[in-house]
Amino acid sequence: MEKRAAFSDLRLAGALIAPQLLLVFVFFYWPAAQAVYWAFTTQPPFGGSNEWVGFQNFEQIFTDRVYWNSVGVSFLFAGLSTALSVGMALLFALFVDRRLTGYRVHRFIYFWPYAVAAPAVGLAFRFIFAPEAGFVSAVNQWVPGLWNPALDGKDALALIVLANSWKMVAYNFIFFLAALQSIPRPLIEAAAMDGAGVLRRARDIQFPLLAPTFFFLLVINVTESFVDSFGIVDITTGGGPARATDLMVYKIYSDGFKGLDYSMAAAQSIVLMGVVIVLTFIQFRYVERRVHYS
């Protein structure tokens, strides 16, 4: 039986959670409500006379080819960078868990990238991957024109996927490692004594037991790539070339802050919020069913 502690005095409980509720209200519900209002009006930059326009902003978004392009790019970006960062993190965690040479150092430094601010990551990747002056420009010495994110949209997308994954690998790694280390050693040892190899043990024992962590990271990574990729895009590619990296969240920024069209940006953020909610719902509804906790 689970034992629950409960407050007998609801007023005390209320007082204790009030500050947190207030924060959530001020920084989430209120702006979100404001955004909904703006999305159905036209809002001049300096404020003042909002005019009600119904669904016009949404109609304009959904009939815009460029917007659909940015939706496509966002999904591609989320899929690729989640696959890459979760996959790599799992691999690293397995290596460290197996105590391969240098694991103490690796365990320590793998987490660092997550502590680096996104714009700094972007700047570093921009310099390293600059096609003429960067470190990676060496590939262009061997095969001229192979790598040029400034001209080739696919290269640019690859660049932001790499940068985002590099940052997220660190975060995912910590969770995978913690999960791996909480798997009781006797299970692994017993399997080893039965003659199961490394891969077999990973597939039959470790992966199933990692499922809850895997699911958690899936949700986090997909959400992050949709809403938190702005800094990297802004510094490395600026949404270009020719909108090849114009993620939904970046388009919100450029329409709202650069274009000063707050209403259109608000409508887009409502759509983005909807996408994230739906994706999370799908993941909980269909993926979580296959996850066994404990």
Next chain:
Amino acid sequence: MKNAIIAAVAAAALLGSSGAEAQQRIKFEYWYGLTGQLGEILEQHCKRFNDAQQKFEAVCVGQGGYDKAEQNTIAAYRSKQHPTVVQIYDAGTVNFMLSGAIYPANQFAKDFSIDIDWSNYFPGIANYYATSKGEMWSFPYNSSTALLYWNKDAWAKIGKTKAPETIEEWFDDLRKMKAAGVECGFGFDYDTWMPLEQFSAIHNLPIATKANGYGGLDAELVFNKTKFADYMKDWKKLLDEGVARIQTAQVGKTIVQSFTDGTCASVLSSVANHGVVGSTAKPGLNWGVAMLPVYKDFKRHNSLVGGASLWVMQGKSRQEYEGAAALMKFLSTPEEALWYSTANAYIPVTKTGFDFMNKNGFYQDPKHAGRELAITSLTFTPPTENSRGIRLGNFTQIRAEIRSELEAAFTGKKDMQVALDEAAARSNQILRRFEQTFKGKTLP
């Protein structure tokens, strides 16, 4: 998220002003957008004003970019924490004119008895910031125009000692230089300021109907049907022939860097970079500037001013306005014009400033050689409807649309004409949207 940012900006502004109340002098806030070396020079200029003052003190706060200065001012205005004076770039002019949040410069000068002879400003500069009736609503500050930067050594390889005057001659030179072994004749990026805006002005071509938007918010873009389209097709040809090259920060070097290290023999850039090129050019680089080349069938007209002007905002105290007035008086003296243009490469905005600099031998100094061409270019003819300026709503976004389509065309994903047609169509949508947002308002 937006409101969180607005709140943060407001909080920052609050902290900034409360920390500065200890002293006696009357303070007012002055926000600016220039960054890097140019930002430091502006900060020094601000200090010069404060040192010359007993009564007022300008609290100068850099906003980290022209666009940020505009965004932050708008956010601050919405939460009533805005500065008294703000530096806003050319493209933000329309927004501020329609905002209802500003104190028009001509009215401000009258109310606070600043003695300004408005006709003393170079017409090319004054018209850009003036209303359709010719009233100036902001004070021109840092001003520039575009020039051709050319590498004399590269041109020497084809036996020429003079910069090209026509576009045909320039392209011809570039092709000859390629044959003579110059790796990159011309470096360009996707900035529309040189190829679209300046090009259209000096060729007296419209970018939009209704006198480039001065005549009303219902203007429509027409650049895809003018000689500009041919110009871009010619650039694409140069690119395909390997004569020209795209140089952006993402490629690894900006156009200016590709010029100063000797890679690209010519670039089009602002005169504001004259000082930067001078101080960062690799040793021995033999370079010069010239006016932008013109197609030979066209008569050259004046070029456009670029840069920023100073706006006075509504809703401040009388004392703060007096401080702002003192600042405007200070900045408009010829001595300050000389100081400012010496510290960086911006041009003087008034005729008196220019004459004063001439008299002091500024343009005879070999370090400043060629900077007078900016004035020549800017005053080449009296401004026409097409060379007066651009008054289009949300022009920042229009620039971005054109830029994206140019990227698609130059990287070979689209035909140039198709791309330009698409850019014009999308930009027109932006204008209609702007018109709707400002329904019932007319351009002053």
